[in-house]
Amino acid sequence: MRWWAPRSTGMKLISCEIDLRVGGKYRYVFSRDGEKPVAFFGKYTLVERPTRLVWTDEDLLQGSGPISEPTAATGEAMSTLTLDEKQGKTKLALYSLFPSKEVLDAIAPGVEHDTREQLDQLEDLVARHLANFETGPQVSPQ
Secondary structure, eight states, X not given: XXXXXXXXXXXXXXXXXXXXXXXOEEEEEEEOTTSOOEEEEEEEEEEETTTEEEEEEGGGSTTOSSSSOOOSOOSOEEEEEEEEEETTEEEEEEEEEOSOHHHHHHHHHHHHHHHXXXXXXXXXXXXXXXXXXXXXXXXXXX
């Protein structure tokens, strides 16, 4: 997952578990040199391949998870990702519903910036893959 952790944070993905089915769970663990790892986790509530994915963000629950620090923000968020293809391009829409304004306010300052950076990184990765697909594999001269 080369695009998931915003480069500006210096975070590295150290563990990734995904069971992509309704009721399946996910858990991503990130770390920065010398700091305690941070876990993000939840479960998938809807999987409509290849257009829609809905999941919970349970890491917002106070004291949940052996790695995550307890936070003042408590509750479970619900995120929905949709992919819509039109005229050879894909529109990605990501929506998150938080349990309260207090939870949103507690995490909002970093989330908006980090999410934009993550999606920019994903766009760059997809563009590189498409460029390689269109030009074909590169063969080195012998």
